[in-house]
Amino acid sequence: MAEVNRRARVAIIEDDPVLRDELARAVGLAPDLDVVGTADCLARGRELLTQDIDVLLIDLALPDGSGIDLIRETHARRGKIKTIVISVFGDARSVVQSIEAGADGYLLKGAEPAEAANAIRTVLEGGAPISPSVAGHILARMRGRENAPAETTGPPLSPKEVAVLTDLAKGFRYKEVARLQGISPNTVGDHVKSIYRKLAVSSRSEAVFEAVQAGLIRLKE
Numbered sequence: 001m002a003e004v005n006r007r008a009r010v011a012i013i014e015d016d017p018v019l020r021d022e023l024a025r026a027v028g029l030a031p032d033l034d035v036v037g038t039a040d041c042l043a044r045g046r047e048l049l050t051q052d053i054d055v056l057l058i059d060l061a062l063p064d065g066s067g068i069d070l071i072r073e074t075h076a077r078r079g080k081i082k083t084i085v086i087s088v089f090g091d092a093r094s095v096v097q098s099i100e101a102g103a104d105g106y107l108l109k110g111a112e113p114a115e116a117a118n119a120i121r122t123v124l125e126g127g128a129p130i131s132p133s134v135a136g137h138i139l140a141r142m143r144g145r146e147n148a149p150a151e152t153t154g155p156p157l158s159p160k161e162v163a164v165l166t167d168l169a170k171g172f173r174y175k176e177v178a179r180l181q182g183i184s185p186n187t188v189g190d191h192v193k194s195i196y197r198k199l200a201v202s203s204r205s206e207a208v209f210e211a212v213q214a215g216l217i218r219l220k221e
Contacts, residue, residue, distance in 0.1 A: 007034045008054040008124055013045040013070070014038070014086065015063055019109065022171040023057060023086070026113035033117060036074040045070050053081050055120045059109075060087040060094060068101045075102025084115065088169070088212055095130075105129040108167040110208025131205055157195060157216050164191045167219050169208040 010036065014020040021115045024035045025059060036053060039045040045058065060148050062068040071083050084105040085098045093104050104123045107115060108131040117127040157165065160181070167177040178185045196202060197212045211217045 002057075007032050007118060008012060009034050009052055009087075010055045010057065010120060011036055011045075011048045011051065011053045011060040012038045012066065013040075013042075013048070013056065014063070015020065015040045015059060015061075018136055019086075019113075020037070020169045022113040023116055027120070027195045029119055030117040030120075033111075033120060042070055043066070049074060051101060052053055053078070055082045055123060057084050057086050057116060057120075060085060060098065068097050071098060071103050074102040082120075083118070084119050084123060084129070088208070106137075108129050108205045108209050111203075111205035113171065131209070156214075157198060157211065161191050161195050161198075162217055164188060164196055164210055167221070168204055171219065 002152055010033055011190055012023050012027070014023065017040070020038055020040065024038055027033050028035050036051055037048045037104050040063070041120065042062050042142055045056075048056070057058055058067045058070060067087070069111075071085070074081050082104045083102060084107060084209065085095075085103050086107045086109060087094065088109045098106060103178075105119050107119055111131060122129040124184065160183075163181055164177055167180055174185045174188045181188070183191075192204075192207075195207050195211075199207050201207045201210055208217070
């Protein structure tokens with residue numbers, strides 16, 4: 001655990017510049033945390049490991065390889081560093097592979113950036129934060145009762161709802177989504193309510209997770 005008398009030092013490896021900046025901003029605003037470096041690929045991420053780091057936030061799908069490889073390297077070389085995955089992939093295989101590689105927590109993209117700060121505190125206290133929707137999905141697979149969201153949650157999302165949810169998943173706020181989509185912030189809110197209803201969810205991270213699992217949105221080209 002990080003020393004009591006200093007702020008926990010955090011590094012972020014994420015190739016999406018919007019999400020990377022959102023995470024850095026959220027962590028930087030926390031009174032007990034410091035962002036000591038960011039990277040957009042595995043190669044630059046490896047360079048960060050030479051620094052004094054307490055927690056590493058890492059994406060799995062990076063342009064030059066899998067974040068799982070760096071989690072494994074971090075666990076082997078710098079075992080005291082806690083690692084938290086932040087990924088759009090919430091399937092059982094990705095989660096299990098990450099944990100087997102040494103990951104201490106697993107969050108879905110689309111969650112509020114501030115959730116990352118809470119997850120960091122949790123791992124430093126010895127906990128293992130994991131997005132509820134990911135846990136539920138894994139349990140459903142283990143019990144042999146996995147249901148395809150597209151078949152059980154009603155009609156698919158409209159093209160505009162897909163566009164709105166994709167922007168939200170990238171970290172944009174309602175006002176930014178409104179500007180990008182040429183609609184009002186109130187209309188964005190209406191679309192979000194419709195998305196939640198259709199996907200039977202109650203949060204942005206759950207909506208992103210269900211939409212990705214159903215093949216309704218794609219965050220990586």
